[in-house]
Amino acid sequence: MLENGTISERALPTINCGSKIKEDFAPLKKNNGQKRPLMVMEFWIGWFDAWGDEGHHIVDEQVTANELAVILAEGSVNIYMFHGSTNFGFMNGSNYYGKLTPDVTSYDYEALLTEWGGKIPNYHAFQKAIAQYTKIPEVKLSTTIKKMD
Numbered sequence: 673m674l675e676n677g678t679i680s681e682r683a684l685p686t687i688n689c690g691s692k693i694k695e696d697f698a699p700l701k702k703n704n705g706q707k708r709p710l711m712v713m714e715f716w717i718g719w720f721d722a723w724g725d726e727g728h729h730i731v732d733e734q735v736t737a738n739e740l741a742v743i744l745a746e747g748s749v750n751i752y753m754f755h756g757s758t759n760f761g762f763m764n765g766s767n768y769y770g771k772l773t774p775d776v777t778s779y780d781y782e783a784l785l786t787e788w789g790g791k792i793p794n795y796h797a798f799q800k801a802i803a804q805y806t807k808i809p810e811v812k813l814s815t816t817i818k819k820m821d
Contacts, residue, residue, distance in 0.1 A: 674703040686713035691731070693742040710747030715740070717751075717794055718782020722766075722773035730782045737797035744805050751798075756780030756787040788819065 674685055685703050689696045689712060700710055717736040719729035743749045759765070759777045766774040780787060784795040799808060 674699050684708060684711060686711040688712070688714040688716075690716040690718075691735070691739055693739050697742075697746060710743075712743050712747065712749045714752040715743065715749050716753070716781050718780070720779055720781060721776045723776060724773070728782075733793040733797040736794055737801045740798055741801045741804065744801065751784065753779075753781045753783040755785040755789075756783035758787050789817065790819070 674687075685700060685708070687696050687700050693712070696712075697710055704710065717731050717739075721728055740749065757779050759775065759779050764775040764777050764779065766772050778787060782792070782794065784798060785791060802808060
């Protein structure tokens, strides 16, 4: 897609990926001519689940944190998705890979924060990777949120 150009010379070409960042950065560097910033516009660390899948689509937190560190060493990143969500009613949609693969109502892509706001191991692994490049301020929540069982 990068070889076919962008909508404008002023538009910043970016990539969408979840792994193999060094491989994916190579054509972006070539396209940018080393003159423009590198950007992963959609960095995903999981995948949505469809009815009938054998399991939840996740990637080990150390693997994803290492990929994030590679991005941060050379460019910028937009994490997709940071916070999970729920598709209510019949709004979850479906894909077609030789057969219909309807999405489950939980749409989290292994987001760093779950649908209900809980932190997964990737959250802490990403925090460590980001802390290599900038100071992360401590944030104190003003409200204690209790999860009901």
